[in-house]
Amino acid sequence: METMHTSLQTRLRARSGELDGPTSGLAPGYVQTNLVVLPQALASDFLLFCQRNPKPCPLLGVSSPGSRTFELLGENLDIATDVPRYRVWEKGEMVQECQDVSHLWRDDLVSFALGCSFSFEEALTDQNIDVRHITQGRNVPMFRTNIDTQAAGPFHGKLVVSMRPFLPADAIRAIQITSRFPSVHGAPVHIGDPALIGITDLQNPDYGQSVDIKPNEIPVFWACGVTPQSVLMATRPDFCLTHAPGCMLVTDRRNSELAIF
Amino acid sequence: METMHTSLQTRLRARSGELDGPTSGLAPGYVQTNLVVLPQALASDFLLFCQRNPKPCPLLGVSSPGSRTFELLGENLDIATDVPRYRVWEKGEMVQECQDVSHLWRDDLVSFALGCSFSFEEALTDQNIDVRHITQGRNVPMFRTNIDTQAAGPFHGKLVVSMRPFLPADAIRAIQITSRFPSVHGAPVHIGDPALIGITDLQNPDYGQSVDIKPNEIPVFWACGVTPQSVLMATRPDFCLTHAPGCMLVTDRRNSELAIF
Numbered sequence: 293m294e295t296m297h298t299s300l301q302t303r304l305r306a307r308s309g310e311l312d313g314p315t316s317g318l319a320p321g322y323v324q325t326n327l328v329v330l331p332q333a334l335a336s337d338f339l340l341f342c343q344r345n346p347k348p349c350p351l352l353g354v355s356s357p358g359s360r361t362f363e364l365l366g367e368n369l370d371i372a373t374d375v376p377r378y379r380v381w382e383k384g385e386m387v388q389e390c391q392d393v394s395h396l397w398r399d400d401l402v403s404f405a406l407g408c409s410f411s412f413e414e415a416l417t418d419q420n421i422d423v424r425h426i427t428q429g430r431n432v433p434m435f436r437t438n439i440d441t442q443a444a445g446p447f448h449g450k451l452v453v454s455m456r457p458f459l460p461a462d463a464i465r466a467i468q469i470t471s472r473f474p475s476v477h478g479a480p481v482h483i484g485d486p487a488l489i490g491i492t493d494l495q496n497p498d499y500g501q502s503v504d505i506k507p508n509e510i511p512v513f514w515a516c517g518v519t520p521q522s523v524l525m526a527t528r529p530d531f532c533l534t535h536a537p538g539c540m541l542v543t544d545r546r547n548s549e550l551a552i553f
Numbered sequence: 554m555e556t557m558h559t560s561l562q563t564r565l566r567a568r569s570g571e572l573d574g575p576t577s578g579l580a581p582g583y584v585q586t587n588l589v590v591l592p593q594a595l596a597s598d599f600l601l602f603c604q605r606n607p608k609p610c611p612l613l614g615v616s617s618p619g620s621r622t623f624e625l626l627g628e629n630l631d632i633a634t635d636v637p638r639y640r641v642w643e644k645g646e647m648v649q650e651c652q653d654v655s656h657l658w659r660d661d662l663v664s665f666a667l668g669c670s671f672s673f674e675e676a677l678t679d680q681n682i683d684v685r686h687i688t689q690g691r692n693v694p695m696f697r698t699n700i701d702t703q704a705a706g707p708f709h710g711k712l713v714v715s716m717r718p719f720l721p722a723d724a725i726r727a728i729q730i731t732s733r734f735p736s737v738h739g740a741p742v743h744i745g746d747p748a749l750i751g752i753t754d755l756q757n758p759d760y761g762q763s764v765d766i767k768p769n770e771i772p773v774f775w776a777c778g779v780t781p782q783s784v785l786m787a788t789r790p791d792f793c794l795t796h797a798p799g800c801m802l803v804t805d806r807r808n809s810e811l812a813i814f
Contacts, residue, residue, distance in 0.1 A: 460744045467728045483721045553814045
């Protein structure tokens with residue numbers, strides 16, 4: 293019998309309903325993505341927004357209208373069933389969470405797969421760099437900044453960043469490592485004083501959970517995939533689907549493939 | 554008439570005595586190096602020291618004993634005449650500066666060409682990054698740290714670093730850019746709090762000159778080519794030649810060749 297990739301195994305477990313929670317740590321080595329599904333009327337402006345803001349919105353795949361797959365991201369990949377948990381949004385409000393959105397599928401839906409920091413975090417932990425929120429078993433702390441994104445159509449708003457604290461030598465190494473992964477947020481956007489980008493309290497994140505910052509550590513800030521979601525929801529689209537936080541789409545692409553050198 | 558490279562032109566100007574001062578800004582695009590010339594008895598330990606400490610001691614060339622050229626660094630290159638100004642050292646004391654060391658040459662001398670930060674600074678200024686000591690027309694500030702080098706034979710001592718202040722986004726970019734140039738000190742060794750590496754006062758460098766640090770700027774520290782010189786001089790070798798500060802050996806290698814990607 294042919295061996296099935298752990299990525300497809302994970303998708304099939306989500307599809308069957310067996311897996312209905314976070315995907316962190318599942319299918320090691322495989323790229324996991326954020327998912328946004330929009331009516332076609334909004335899709336071209338959202339695509340333009342992603343093009344103009346590649347650091348928070350690194351596009352790994354865009355479906356054809358109505359298609360339930362990303363041709364290049366996986367074999368036997370069903371966008372409407374393979375995420376462990378979806379959120380359904382109407383006019384910017386979350387109306388339900390569910391494990392399958394087949395019954396909501398429409399011919400005008402366009403799906404976006406956006407790179408996720410899991411990919412670069414794997415590269416960091418592979419080198420024994422302490423990624424604090426992983427060590428502490430928490431969600432990464434995320435903050436709204438005072439940095440404007442580049443607007444596109446109705447989409448505009450502030451950049452959201454994730455924060456990871458490091459000792460200086462690890463901060464330098466983390467900048468090098470994440471620079472190799474531009475399709476999953478790439479290099480940090482800021483290092484050091486949080487006030488310079490409008491963050492007042494590192495222990496009070498806008499999303500996720502706070503983490504301990506040890507003596508002599510420097511906070512390092514990366515553009516975050518929550519940015520497109522917050523910008524999108526602010527436009528209160530009539531209908532939209534996303535993954536539930538932490539419940540990502542697992543693809544057949546390898547994290548190591550995303551490294552540009 | 555064949556066009557002569559500006560690198561060779563510069564060497565010939567030094568050889569003739571016309572050029573007797575700093576080489577900063579001369580022969581743009583060409584690699585300039587630190588020069589250390591040692592009796593063969595010390596050379597193998599010095600070579601080992603460089604091998605063990607590649608960040609402060611990036612070797613671009615080592616001559617054969619007695620040879621006055623670096624085969625791979627330039628056409629018509631004479632180690633004994635082509636540096637604008639040399640220093641002659643005896644038992645660790647500088648005994649003279651001169652423009653030509655032909656009369657001091659010996660069959661047992663081994664020459665070392667070590668990469669210099671000019672190469673990566675050119676890559677920074679090419680991208681409109683403000684390199685403060687250049688903008689201010691000063692020598693880069695350098696500091697002894699509390700970081701031990703890896704000893705080899707009689708050679709041991711503390712790492713010397715150079716410091717350049719940047720706004721956070723430029724600091725990140727500077728880390729990326731200099732990471733591409735491992736043969737000219739490469740990525741920084743430290744960023745942020747100087748006290749963590751034993752530096753008490755950024756306005757009081759151990760070598761070079763202080764520079765202005767503007768609000769919101771972070772100090773970034775690179776391993777410095779003064780390290781091998783200070784370590785070497787501490788052993789008080791009977792005889793040694795070096796370039797005079799800022800008066801480098803100009804080679805035919807291009808800075809862009811040194812980039813690893």
